[in-house]
Amino acid sequence: MIELFIRLLRRPQGFIGVVLLLLVAAACLFGSALAPYAPEKIDFLGRFRAPGWQNWLGADQFGRDILSRLMVGARSTVPMALIATFIGSAAGAIIGVGSAYLGGRSDEAIMRTNDAMMAIPGLLLALLLVSTLGNGASNAVIAIAVAFAPGMARVTRSVALNVRNQDYVKAAIARGESASWIIFREMLPNVMAPIVIESTIRVSFAVMLFATLSFLGVGAQPPASEWGLMVADARQYMHQAPWGLIAPSGAIALTAIAFNLVGDGLRDALNPKDER
Amino acid sequence: MSLAWFARRLILTAYTIIVVSMLVFAITQILPADAAQSLLGENATPESLAALRSKLGLGDPTWLQYARWARHVFIGDFGISMRTSQPVGPEMLAALSRSLLLAVSSILVTLVVAVPLGVLAALRQGKLADTGVSLVAYFGVSLPEFVTATLLALLLADTLHWLPATGYVSPLEDFGSGILHLALPVLTVSVILIAHVMRMMRSEMLDVLKSDYIRAARLKGLPERTVLFRHALRNALLPVVTIIALDVGYLLGGVIVIEEIFAIPGIGRALMIAITTRDLPSIQAGALIMAATYALTNTLADLAYAVLDKRIRYD
Numbered sequence: 072m073i074e075l076f077i078r079l080l081r082r083p084q085g086f087i088g089v090v091l092l093l094l095v096a097a098a099c100l101f102g103s104a105l106a107p108y109a110p111e112k113i114d115f116l117g118r119f120r121a122p123g124w125q126n127w128l129g130a131d132q133f134g135r136d137i138l139s140r141l142m143v144g145a146r147s148t149v150p151m152a153l154i155a156t157f158i159g160s161a162a163g164a165i166i167g168v169g170s171a172y173l174g175g176r177s178d179e180a181i182m183r184t185n186d187a188m189m190a191i192p193g194l195l196l197a198l199l200l201v202s203t204l205g206n207g208a209s210n211a212v213i214a215i216a217v218a219f220a221p222g223m224a225r226v227t228r229s230v231a232l233n234v235r236n237q238d239y240v241k242a243a244i245a246r247g248e249s250a251s252w253i254i255f256r257e258m259l260p261n262v263m264a265p266i267v268i269e270s271t272i273r274v275s276f277a278v279m280l281f282a283t284l285s286f287l288g289v290g291a292q293p294p295a296s297e298w299g300l301m302v303a304d305a306r307q308y309m310h311q312a313p314w315g316l317i318a319p320s321g322a323i324a325l326t327a328i329a330f331n332l333v334g335d336g337l338r339d340a341l342n343p344k345d346e347r
Numbered sequence: 348m349s350l351a352w353f354a355r356r357l358i359l360t361a362y363t364i365i366v367v368s369m370l371v372f373a374i375t376q377i378l379p380a381d382a383a384q385s386l387l388g389e390n391a392t393p394e395s396l397a398a399l400r401s402k403l404g405l406g407d408p409t410w411l412q413y414a415r416w417a418r419h420v421f422i423g424d425f426g427i428s429m430r431t432s433q434p435v436g437p438e439m440l441a442a443l444s445r446s447l448l449l450a451v452s453s454i455l456v457t458l459v460v461a462v463p464l465g466v467l468a469a470l471r472q473g474k475l476a477d478t479g480v481s482l483v484a485y486f487g488v489s490l491p492e493f494v495t496a497t498l499l500a501l502l503l504a505d506t507l508h509w510l511p512a513t514g515y516v517s518p519l520e521d522f523g524s525g526i527l528h529l530a531l532p533v534l535t536v537s538v539i540l541i542a543h544v545m546r547m548m549r550s551e552m553l554d555v556l557k558s559d560y561i562r563a564a565r566l567k568g569l570p571e572r573t574v575l576f577r578h579a580l581r582n583a584l585l586p587v588v589t590i591i592a593l594d595v596g597y598l599l600g601g602v603i604v605i606e607e608i609f610a611i612p613g614i615g616r617a618l619m620i621a622i623t624t625r626d627l628p629s630i631q632a633g634a635l636i637m638a639a640t641y642a643l644t645n646t647l648a649d650l651a652y653a654v655l656d657k658r659i660r661y662d
Binding site: 174184186188191194197200202275279280282283287299310314317318327328331 | 505599601602607618
């Protein structure tokens with residue numbers, strides 16, 4: 072595990088990814104403590120103030136400090152994406168391993184239905200679900216998780232099929248262990264590595280999807296300074312204050328890039344032969 | 348390609364569309380909206396509401412309602428929009444045609460840009476051009492559509508005034524203006540697709556260049572140009588077909604945001620309006636048409652792949 076981490080850090084992409092990720096984590100943990108202003112502090116004299124020594128990243132239409140809003144907003148963006156990915160991955164992994172364990176016709180039926188669900192574009196499925204469940208951050212998280220599960224199920228199943236044929240699984244079946252024991256104790260631990268890698272890359276999609284839902288007005292609700300919401304707000308004023316647009320966009324991009332870099336780096340570190 | 352494989356593939360596509368229709372119907376059933384109430388408005392009397400409910404069959408069991416809906420959908424009747432009181436089907440198909448124009452133009456732009464760049468990156472592996480291309484690709488896939496769209500609009504429409512910021516003009520009516528209005532949306536979609544296809548193209552090309560048949564072609568003394576374009580590129584392009592088909596799924600999701608931002612009356616925007624106004628027939632039609640388009644594209648891509656690659660034998 073430590074060796075893997077060192078190998079990840081040795082590659083420039085992996086190193087940059089980890090550094091960016093630490094930065095994002097710091098913003099989530101200490102953002103509200105370190106922010107120079109309160110995120111809701113209105114300053115009518117400082118409306119649309121350009122970036123400078125007073126407001127490092129400028130101020131928005133109410134004179135609120137954009138840097139402070141970003142730092143506080145990290146907490147309403149990134150953890151949501153992480154939770155959504157975690158729920159979606161866990162559900163997908165269980166479906167995938169279960170399907171591989173059952174095999175035969177049940178496997179075929181589960182995977183065909185799973186493929187059918189994948190025919191619905193993720194954003195569309197998430198939008199439909201949120202419109203049913205009601206607008207809001209937690210419903211958006213559930214919707215993203217549901218949208219992610221089929222993809223994870225497919226990835227997991229392809230790995231789990233190999234595990235299914237290993238001697239230790241056959242032995243467990245011969246011993247007469249229960250299905251849940253075999254799925255959770257024998258098979259799942261042995262498909263963890265690819266699931267973790269796939270999930271890491273997926274977090275970046277979750278960040279983007281969550282921000283998109285908020286941007287469309289069905290995810291996080293004002294006055295939260297969620298990043299997608301900040302972009303939606305700033306669009307009306309992009310003429311007077313383009314920095315209001317650029318700062319949250321950059322934050323979303325950096326976070327997505329960080330998870331992408333770490334995910335790709337982990338994949339490379341696990342398969343050192345594949346030098347691409 | 349055997350006939351049995353072809354038949355199996357078609358059955359799977361039909362199954363996909365059926366599952367999707369059930370899912371869409373189930374989700375819209377839970378939606379907190381009363382069809383009768385929205386049709387008759389606020390001032391409806393309880394009696395007229397009850398009468399309409401029984402006429403629409405709203406009290407029937409869900410499976411019966413689904414069967415009735417599915418039978419109508421099968422013959423192309425998606426019902427009447429609660430918002431506009433017009434038939435939903437023709438409206439959605441007209442919207443889909445505008446979205447397809449956007450999608451197809453974006454794919455063309457993507458191919459023209461991404462394939463040469465991907466090949467270039469592969470040929471200059473590890474050099475400056477490769478690093479540059481990979482970096483740009485990384486940014487492309489790490490920006491959500493609404494960010495790319497807004498930043499491009501900020502640059503090309505708001506600051507430089509090169510392109511109109513929003514709106515849609517049919518290229519059939521006014522070709523020049525139509526193209527100008529399409530430019531920003533197409534550019535936005537392409538940025539993301541280019542990133543995707545470029546990465547794929549690069550890694551496929553690297554794989555192919557390492558293969559034995561390329562070494563054989565070189566040892567035969569063929570000119571490098573022939574080796575690259577007649578042998579390597581042809582084989583490396585094949586998987587790109589699949590990637591583009593998979594990207595259509597992304598495209599259809601992406602158009603929801605992009606059409607919303609650039610005010611294009613395509614299927615994404617129609618669906619967004621349907622969702623915000625809780626117009627059930629339109630939501631069902633929009634979602635089903637989108638998913639069916641995706642399923643059909645994937646089937647077509649599989650067929651194309653099987654026809655193009657003689658080595659593939661499905662049984």
